Amino acid sequence: MPRSAEQNREARERSQASILQAAFQVFGEKGYHEASLAEVARQAGVAQGLINYYYGGKEQLVGAVLDAYFEKMTALAFGDEGADDRLRMVIDMFLIGADQTLPQQRITLGLSILPATHRIYAESEQRNLDAVLAAGGLMQDLFRERGASDPALEEVMLRSVVEGVIVKRAVYGKTYPLQAARRWLHRMYGLGDPVEPLPFVASDPPQVALRAIDA
Known part of the structure; x- marks a missing residue:
């Protein structure tokens, strides 16, 4: 059964929240230059492509963190x-x-x-x-x-x-x-x-x- 628009919205919000939380941790521990989107994705439990989809790249992701x-x-x-x-x-x-x-x-x-x-x-x-x-x-x-x-x-x-x-x-x-x-x-x-x-x-x-x- 396909998900409703509300369910899709909630899923997006959960994914984005997980990515931001992981980014806070990884960037905080590694620093901007040493941190990688692959590590953020692993910690967030999402595909790296999803980070690119929501945020566009590393600089945009750390901008969202700020x-x-x-x-x-x-x-x-x-x-x-x-x-x-x-x-x-x-x-x-x-x-x-x-x-x-x-x-x-x-x-x-x-x-x-x-x-x-x-x-x-x-x-x-x-x-x-x-x-x-x-x-x-x-x-x-x-x-x-x-x-x-x-x-x-x-x-x-x-x-x-x-x-x-x-x-x-x-x-x-x-x-x-x-x-x-x-x-x-x-x-x-x-x-x-x-x-x-x-x-x-x-x-x-x-x-x-x-x-x-x-x-």
Whole structure:
């Protein structure tokens, strides 16, 4: 019995999701130049021709990976929370993202800093510029509400600090003291110590870096 249009759509979506998930993993582990579409196809459990059909090639596939990353990292949504609570939410969103998306972080870091691949990163950033600007506007609003004299600068500096944490997490993995970094950020912005540990994130390892950052 032939499949319905709805069944075909669901099958396409499952295949595309499997390909993207495999691409996140393979590109994150191997890097853009060392990764191959054949390896992505094996991990996704699909024929390589299906990747070419959906995405067109390696560059287009990694572009789709970057687009999914930008979508995740700009997905700010607030209710009627006060500015301090919104700032806590922003910090936690970025840090949870740093922990839960290590392969994606390594992909974006590699693509953004290497001259040979920076264009791919820049093109994805441009495609997602509206979402990036909207997220930045929401962050500026909360700093404006907190009384900042230059909300745009405050947003840039928060991004700079958090992106530094993300880079360190991508480089050092689970040995980086993310829970302690969160406490430091909360204290820096006068938010007080978090009541609960960062959800979904393992406890920090007992190491010198942890003691230094938590001092």
